[in-house]
Amino acid sequence: MKLGLIVNPIAGMGGRVGLKGTDGPEMLKKAIELGAKPWAEDRAVDALKALLPIRDSLTIYTYPHKMGENAAKRAGFNPEVLGSVGEETTAEDTVRAAEDMRRVGVDILLFVGGDGTARDVCRAIGTSLVTLGIPAGVKVYSSVFSASPKAGGELALKFLRGEVSEVIEAEVLDIDEDSFREGRLSVKLYGYLKIPYDSNYIPGGKVPSSHSESYDREAIAAELLEVMERDVIYLIGPGSTTKEVMKALSLDFSPLGVDAILNGELIGKDLNERQIIELISGRKAKVVVTPIGGQGYVFGRGNQQISPEVLRRVGKGNIIIVATRGKLESLRGRPLLVDTGDEALDVELSGYYKVITGYREYTVYKVVPASTLES
Amino acid sequence: MGVVKVRRGFHEARWEEPIIFELSNEGERGILIPLDDKIRREVGDVLSSIPEHMRRKDPPKLPEVSQMRVLKHYLRLSQETLGADLNIDIGQGTCTMKYSPKVNERFVAMVRELHPYQDEETVQGALEIMYKLDLFLREISGLDRFSFQPGGGSQAIFAMASIIRAYHKKRGEERDEIITTIFSHPSDAAAPAVKGFKVITIYPDPETGIPDVEALKAAVSKRTAGMIVANPEDTGIFNPRIKEFCDIVHEAGGLCGYDQANANGIMGIVRAKECGFDMGFFNLHKTFSSPHGCGGPAVGALGVRRELENFLPVPVVDYDPERKAYYLNYDLPDTIGKVREFYGVFPVVVRAYAWIMALGEEGLKEVARVAVLNNNYVMHRILREVRGADISYPANKRRIEQVRYSLKKLKDETGVGAEDVIRRMADFGFHLWTSHHPWIIPEPLTIEPTESYSKEELDEYIEALKEVVGEAYEEPETVINAPHRSVIHKIEDNSWFSDPKKWSITWRLFLKKHGGKL
Numbered sequence: 001m002k003l004g005l006i007v008n009p010i011a012g013m014g015g016r017v018g019l020k021g022t023d024g025p026e027m028l029k030k031a032i033e034l035g036a037k038p039w040a041e042d043r044a045v046d047a048l049k050a051l052l053p054i055r056d057s058l059t060i061y062t063y064p065h066k067m068g069e070n071a072a073k074r075a076g077f078n079p080e081v082l083g084s085v086g087e088e089t090t091a092e093d094t095v096r097a098a099e100d101m102r103r104v105g106v107d108i109l110l111f112v113g114g115d116g117t118a119r120d121v122c123r124a125i126g127t128s129l130v131t132l133g134i135p136a137g138v139k140v141y142s143s144v145f146s147a148s149p150k151a152g153g154e155l156a157l158k159f160l161r162g163e164v165s166e167v168i169e170a171e172v173l174d175i176d177e178d179s180f181r182e183g184r185l186s187v188k189l190y191g192y193l194k195i196p197y198d199s200n201y202i203p204g205g206k207v208p209s210s211h212s213e214s215y216d217r218e219a220i221a222a223e224l225l226e227v228m229e230r231d232v233i234y235l236i237g238p239g240s241t242t243k244e245v246m247k248a249l250s251l252d253f254s255p256l257g258v259d260a261i262l263n264g265e266l267i268g269k270d271l272n273e274r275q276i277i278e279l280i281s282g283r284k285a286k287v288v289v290t291p292i293g294g295q296g297y298v299f300g301r302g303n304q305q306i307s308p309e310v311l312r313r314v315g316k317g318n319i320i321i322v323a324t325r326g327k328l329e330s331l332r333g334r335p336l337l338v339d340t341g342d343e344a345l346d347v348e349l350s351g352y353y354k355v356i357t358g359y360r361e362y363t364v365y366k367v368v369p370a371s372t373l374e375s
Numbered sequence: 376m377g378v379v380k381v382r383r384g385f386h387e388a389r390w391e392e393p394i395i396f397e398l399s400n401e402g403e404r405g406i407l408i409p410l411d412d413k414i415r416r417e418v419g420d421v422l423s424s425i426p427e428h429m430r431r432k433d434p435p436k437l438p439e440v441s442q443m444r445v446l447k448h449y450l451r452l453s454q455e456t457l458g459a460d461l462n463i464d465i466g467q468g469t470c471t472m473k474y475s476p477k478v479n480e481r482f483v484a485m486v487r488e489l490h491p492y493q494d495e496e497t498v499q500g501a502l503e504i505m506y507k508l509d510l511f512l513r514e515i516s517g518l519d520r521f522s523f524q525p526g527g528g529s530q531a532i533f534a535m536a537s538i539i540r541a542y543h544k545k546r547g548e549e550r551d552e553i554i555t556t557i558f559s560h561p562s563d564a565a566a567p568a569v570k571g572f573k574v575i576t577i578y579p580d581p582e583t584g585i586p587d588v589e590a591l592k593a594a595v596s597k598r599t600a601g602m603i604v605a606n607p608e609d610t611g612i613f614n615p616r617i618k619e620f621c622d623i624v625h626e627a628g629g630l631c632g633y634d635q636a637n638a639n640g641i642m643g644i645v646r647a648k649e650c651g652f653d654m655g656f657f658n659l660h661k662t663f664s665s666p667h668g669c670g671g672p673a674v675g676a677l678g679v680r681r682e683l684e685n686f687l688p689v690p691v692v693d694y695d696p697e698r699k700a701y702y703l704n705y706d707l708p709d710t711i712g713k714v715r716e717f718y719g720v721f722p723v724v725v726r727a728y729a730w731i732m733a734l735g736e737e738g739l740k741e742v743a744r745v746a747v748l749n750n751n752y753v754m755h756r757i758l759r760e761v762r763g764a765d766i767s768y769p770a771n772k773r774r775i776e777q778v779r780y781s782l783k784k785l786k787d788e789t790g791v792g793a794e795d796v797i798r799r800m801a802d803f804g805f806h807l808w809t810s811h812h813p814w815i816i817p818e819p820l821t822i823e824p825t826e827s828y829s830k831e832e833l834d835e836y837i838e839a840l841k842e843v844v845g846e847a848y849e850e851p852e853t854v855i856n857a858p859h860r861s862v863i864h865k866i867e868d869n870s871w872f873s874d875p876k877k878w879s880i881t882w883r884l885f886l887k888k889h890g891g892k893l
Contacts, residue, residue: 163868165876198869212873329813333581352593360573361564363557364590
């Protein structure tokens with residue numbers, strides 16, 4: 001069995017010193033000046049220790065020194081070290097490492113870091129390998145991370161042993177660090193990674209294993225197809241749950257963007273706000289969205305193309321929210337959130353929605369403006 | 376005062392008994408039937424009476440095992456259970472595990488030989504018992520007519536969904552949505568779905584755990600066929616606005632069905648009628664003394680208001696004052712037909728009848744009061760003495776007959792979660808159930824003490840729970856790797872239950888999926 005390991009040695013260093021991320025050399029320098037210490041390696045060791053039971057049959061492929069070699073040795077493994085790195089590692093090292101892991105053909109790739117690291121891995125290999133994020137970053141908005149390093153190691157062990165076989169596409173999200181430091185939150189959906197899925201090990205996903213996440217997504221698409229009306233434009237927002245309907249219709253789609261369907265045909269792909277408005281002008285349109293990330297945002301995270309103006313034109317009654325049962329249960333009763341950037345609209349959009357949760361299954365769920373939670 | 380003991384030396388039987396199919400030897404038989412020529416001549420060619428196309432080509436692949444081996448096999452398995460008569464079974468929350476008086480089995484033995492096709496004249500006593508049990512349940516619920524045909528709670532829910540369908544059809548209305556709540560039993564959603572309804576689920580208020588009335592208002596429409604809910608719900612929380620809920624559904628044109636599986640704490644105190652329900656069912660198993668069947672013989676006694684009487688499954692038992700005789704009445708003009716053969720599992724009906732006769736009105740109320748008292752006693756002690764435990768929706772401390780607890784704090788502080796505690800409790804001789812759907816409550820644990828257990832027994836359970844939680848803080852690995860003294864070790868590989876490629880519910884399917892090899 002082959003396991004790939006990539007440690008982003010600087011991940012998480014900004015957090016303790018209040019810097020909200022270490023993307024870019026300037027911020028890293030600032031973090032070190034403020035006394036930040038690397039902790040990603042410790043997190044990697046915690047994760048790897050869970051894999052000791054299969055040490056003899058497992059080969060760990062990793063990058064030199066701080067990028068994984070040290071952690072693997074500390075955890076008690078003799079890793080195969082690939083590539084070379086300089087004194088300071090960069091995002092490009094992560095990308096190269098991930099590409100090397102794909103060439104080796106590892107069974108699973110563990111990467112230790114935050115949303116930035118997940119983006120780099122996603123950029124390099126997309127969904128060509130099964131991966132799993134070990135959380136060590138300041139920002140961990142993406143759904144690709146395990147609940148803790150130990151949980152990540154245990155999940156990897158189960159996957160390698162064949163005890164967990166469900167693999168799902170999970171969202172890679174990241175906030176724009178510049179605007180985040182200025183106090184604005186702008187979360188974008190950057191892509192998807194394939195992860196092994198077991199609700200016991202993925203945060204907020206603690207749901208009984210009798211229903212599978214991938215089955216629920218298909219069931220939601222089946223219901224959506226059944227309730228779709230003729231001559232109405234359906235704007236399909238980003239998210240793997242919403243895009244399942246595109247797959248069901250065998251349509252091309254943009255995984256991260258907004259696509260438009262009319263009578264079962266694709267009439268617009270990866271639309272921006274202006275294109276959406278032009279398209280729906282004078283037409284009846286409905287918006288299909290799913291909460292993105294773990295916090296339950298329906299609007300304002302990863303789907304900013306569906307702007308306040310678009311929503312005003314579409315109308316509250318034409319918003320269709322879809323979410324798997326696991327997703328709703330993971331909110332532990334907390335409401336879904338809207339943060340369109342237009343507070344009056346957020347208030348207007350709040351209320352109860354009949355969320356599609358399966359085939360002929362709905363859940364009435366409350367939506368509130370995100371600002372009411374912050375205050 | 377009796378002894379309160381923590382059974383640290385407990386060890387359950389561990390037989391490592393193979394599956395019965397694995398014990399099979401070709402040609403081995405329980406009984407060797409003497410087949411001499413005389414018998415062969417008398418009987419003739421039996422198979423020829425079965426049409427050619429209906430005869431199977433290969434004999435069924437049944438296990439071939441001798442009598443004594445079969446006996447040992449099942450005795451061993453029986454030693455590897457923690458049944459209701461063996462342990463303090465309060466950890467099987469939502470299942471109402473209580474004492475079923477053994478004297479009732481003597482009555483059951485008396486009716487065991489009855490045949491469902493016997494002439495009415497020969498079973499007047501049996502029909503009278505059914506008729507009178509119907510009258511008792513009318514008093515307890517305020518509803519007007521009962522059928523004992525459904526073979527369990529889920530089948531009774533299915534029957535309610537069938538009545539809702541037939542009612543709207545008769546009125547010429549197209550309604551296809553059933554509303555339920557997330558903490559009602561999952562069958563309240565599943566059975567209507569099987570019937571073809573769309574299911575709309577409501578979440579509770581996140582503070583109080585009480586179903587959100589505003590969510591209900593958003594859920595009802597001209598598509599609403601009805602609502603099917605439990606109350607109290609599986610959290611032990613009673614919805615005090617249930618009448619308002621029913622009114623809202625009625626105003627929208629829907630019917631209201633009551634899942635009274637959790638009736639043990641409100642029996643004789645709250646009635647379906649006054650809550651506004653049009654129909655409902657009691658589980659005669661669980662609540663009225665028959666052992667909880669877990670899929671075995673049970674009765675979901677289904678009651679309806681006068682206006683829905685004609686929709687009940689047939690037959691119902693009636694009394695003809697002219698003939699002075701009880702009879703089976705098949706003549707209900709709007710009947711949904713049958714949801715099961717015959718009239719109900721009669722031994723279960725007999726036990727319920729005997730149990731009610733023994734207790735009387737005051738006795739039934741006493742059952743409910745003691746069940747509530749026991750539950751609140753256990754909750755009081757757990758909240759004060761069991762470290763890391765809390766109740767779900769702690770802002771609302773009012774619980775009826777059971778409590779869904781949360782061990783989130785324990786998990787955060789020790790890494791030991793609810794599933795670990797559940798497995799470790801088996802090492803002390805206790806069954807603690809794993810099913811607490813949905814997992815909105817983190818690290819859930821549901822305990823339902825019922826009225827049957829003494830204070831000492833409740834104390835024993837709590838002491839064991841404290842012992843396990845103490846271990847979680849001192850030596851967490853012991854709990855995480857439990858059980859150590861039970862019939863089997865911890866099963867790490869959950870995929871046997873979650874992976875469609877691996878799971879198998881029959882031996883044949885197992886062989887098919889796994890090539891005959893384990």
